[in-house]
Amino acid sequence: MKYRRCVTVGSARKPAVLFFDRFLRFQSGSRNAEKYVEISDASQAVLGLPAASLPGYESPATVSWRGRWYTLRTECLPVEQGGYRVLIGPVSAEEEWRRKVIIYESILxxxxxxxxxxxxxxxxxxxxxxxxxxxxxxxxxxxxxxxxxxxxxxxxxxxxxxxxxxxxxxxxxxxxxxxxxxxxxxxxxxxxxxxxxxxxxxxxxxxxxTTHMKEMLTRTMQLQGVQARTEDPERKKNAGPPAGATYRFTDIIGKSKAIRDVITGAQRAMAASSNIMVYGETGTGKELLVQSIHNGSSRHAQPFVALNCAAVPENLLETMLFGAVKGAYTGAVPTVGLFEYVNEGTLYLDEINSMSIGLQAKLLRALQERSFRRVGSVKEIALRCRIISSINVDPLTCLHRQLLREDLFYRLTVISLYLPPLRERREDIPLLIESFIRKHSPQKSPKRMAPDLEEALVNYRWPGNIRQLENTIESMICMSGDEESLSIDHLPVYLRTQIETGRSGHSGVGHDLPRRLNPSLLTAENSIIVEVLRKHHGNLSRAAKELGILRQSLQYRVKKLGINVEQFRR
The missing domain is CATH 3.30.450.20 (PAS domain)
Structure with missing residues (x-):
């Protein structure tokens, strides 16, 4: 039986091949073989020589090519006509390629x-x-x-x-x-x-x-009663307005002067089309107020969409607001943004201080020009919706920490409303408690509340405001079981501990927060405010403008410091 040895050197795509007979005598070689072994396919001088006698060939071989030395390894495999072949490849080149493959795979x-x-x-x-x-x-x-x-x-x-x-x-x-x-x-x-x-x-x-991105966009819009209708314009034109806003001013619970002033200001604001900024701590009911403004305005038949800027990634937030055209970025599909969808309705941007500064600049341009472009498009679209935004941090703090662009702040704050925290409207707490008990109690069997518990809840500072109060009431009703009355024992452990600590004279509850502040700071603040109020004869708007704060913020400070504004108006 005849055998042939086939020696392959170099890359898989351009190999150098040497052919030997069964006695390992050289028969022929490819053109590329000259790079590794000193032979020529046309040379008769080496024809029939044993493999070991070929100039530059060893098994295993060490060969020079382009100034570099390569060690070759050998592997025997059967080939046609009952022969076998020996594959020879440069070990050092193989190692180099192996490392490159590792690098490329790591990147990919x-x-x-x-x-x-x-x-x-x-x-x-x-x-x-x-x-x-x-x-x-x-x-x-x-x-x-x-x-x-x-x-x-x-x-x-x-x-x-x-x-x-x-x-x-x-x-x-x-x-x-x-x-x-x-x-x-x-x-x-x-x-x-x-x-x-x-x-x-x-x-x-x-x-x-695109599955998760599409689901997130659709879910966010559906939560506000919005359905994306990018593929069927006729459906969008013929469909009625989505039920995005459900609250009205009658749903706001409270009889304190603080909340009545807010409602009065909001009712005046709803008649205009100017942008509104609502400032209030977390849980004070900002969206309830914003929905009430929308439902009481001439835009009530148009869509209302609320968007929490802190809950949406920046790259998705831009697409949600402005929309996108196909090919604007990898994975972009034609998308109608909220500016375009809301049309002449109301767009509520909650926690706008969480929006990136770069995106704030794009929002500012849209407000200034009253037009915008979809991401990846050059076509201008008219901006017709009313923008109501809110922040949960003091406006001066937002500007000082550069959480909010100053020029954008002024664009958004044509009308400003300050929603006071629950600790500034304690007389409303019993009404809220009563409402939440009715809401969360089993039907026909509302719970009663022990007097000492109600007193403790009224005196507590409620850092989470109305949201925290409602969650507390719901928790107590669940934990009370079949008992008809709610007591301090039914409070969540963390809250019961704070209230009991407060009763012992610590800082968990009570009205003593201002008295714990540095007296010199309070005196300095009092002197500055009194001086500015005297200068403007008790006009809060002018005084607030000179101080560089919102009118509502000045009202809060005046009330906290016990300043009688009327004395400057005489």
């Missing part, structure tokens, strides 16, 4: 796009971590399998198969498919061939998931 496994690579036969040769997270398939499960098996595709269908057949790329397209495990995936992907001199080496696709 850290990017935020899914990457899939298949060979010309449709077998998966690379599957990165992002795609693994998206599809729920480990790289070990995917690599080495047919792409048609992995994605339940028929032969001849699927982007990778089409690109393999046509050698033409498929640009970004929206894809919806199911994995072998039955998981539905929505993504935007580009599929591209890798060619060398028209020879197909591989096909790769880069994709970005």
């Amino acid at each position: 496994n850290t990017i935020h796009e899914g990457v899939l690579v298949t060979d010309p036969s449709g077998y998966v040769i690379f599957y990165n971590q992002e795609l693994s997270s998206l599809e729920g398939i480990s790289p070990a499960e995917a690599i080495g399998r047919k792409v048609t098996d992995l994605y339940r595709q028929s032969v001849g269908t699927g982007e990778h198969q089409l690109v393999s057949q046509t050698a033409k790329p498929i640009p970004e397209s929206l894809q919806r498919y199911f994995t072998e495990q039955g998981k539905e995936v929505q993504s935007v992907a580009s599929t591209v061939p890798v060619l060398e001199q028209k020879e197909l080496l591989a096909v790769y696709s880069v994709c970005r998931e």
Whole structure:
């Protein structure tokens, strides 16, 4: 039986091949073999020489090429005609390529796009971590399998198969498919061939998931009674307004002067179309007030949408506000933004101080020009909606800490409303308690409240304001079981501890907060405010303007310091 040894040196695409007979005598070699071994295919001088006698050939061999030395390794495998071959590759070059592969794989496994690579036969040769997270398939499960098996595709269908057949790329397209495990995936992907001199080496696709982004956008809008209608303009035109605002001024509970002043100011503001800024601590009921303004205004038949700027990632927030056109960024699909959707309704931007400064600049431009552009578009769209915004931090603090652009603040604060915390309207607490007991008690059996408990709740400072009070009442009703009366024992442990500590003279409850402040600071603040009020004859608006604070903030400080404004108006 005849044998032949085939020695392959170099890259897989351009190998150097040496052929030997069964006695390891040289027969012929490819042109590239000259790079590694000192022979010429046309040279008769080396024909028939044993392998060990070839100039520059050893087994294992050390050869020089382009000024670098390479050590070759040998592996024997059977070939045609009953022979066998020896594959020789430069070990140092192999190590270099191995390191490069590690680097490339590391990079591809850290990017935020899914990457899939298949060979010309449709077998998966690379599957990165992002795609693994998206599809729920480990790289070990995917690599080495047919792409048609992995994605339940028929032969001849699927982007990778089409690109393999046509050698033409498929640009970004929206894809919806199911994995072998039955998981539905929505993504935007580009599929591209890798060619060398028209020879197909591989096909790769880069994709970005749109499922979660779409769900988040839809869920946020649906919570406000909004449905995205980007694909059917007629449906949007013919549909009635969404029920986004449900509260009215009659839903605001309280009889204190502080809350009555707020309602009076809000009722005056609802008749105008100017932007409104509402300042109030967390849990004071800012959205209830904003919804009441919308429902009492001429815009009540138009959409109302509330958006918490602190709850939405910056890149998604811009798209939600302005909308986007297809191709504006990877994965972008035509999207109607809230500015456009709300049209002539009311857009409420809660916690606007959480919005990035860069996005604030874009919002400022829209307010100044009364127009905006979708992300990725140059077409101007008229801004017709009314903007009501709110902050839960003192305005001066926002400006001082650069949480809010000063020019944007003035644009948004044409009308300002200050919603006082619960500790500044303690006379309203019994009314709120009564309302919450009726709301959360089992039907026909409202709970009663022990007098000492009501007194403790009225005197507590309520840092979480109305929201904290309602949650406390609901908790006590749940914990009281079948008992008809609520007592201090039913309070949450953290709150009961603070109230009992306060009874012992500590700072958990009571009205003594101002007295605990540095007396010199209070005296200085009092002197400045009195001087400015005297200068403007008790006019709070002018005094607040000179001090650089909101009128409501000045009212709060005047009340806290016990300053009689009337004495300056005589």
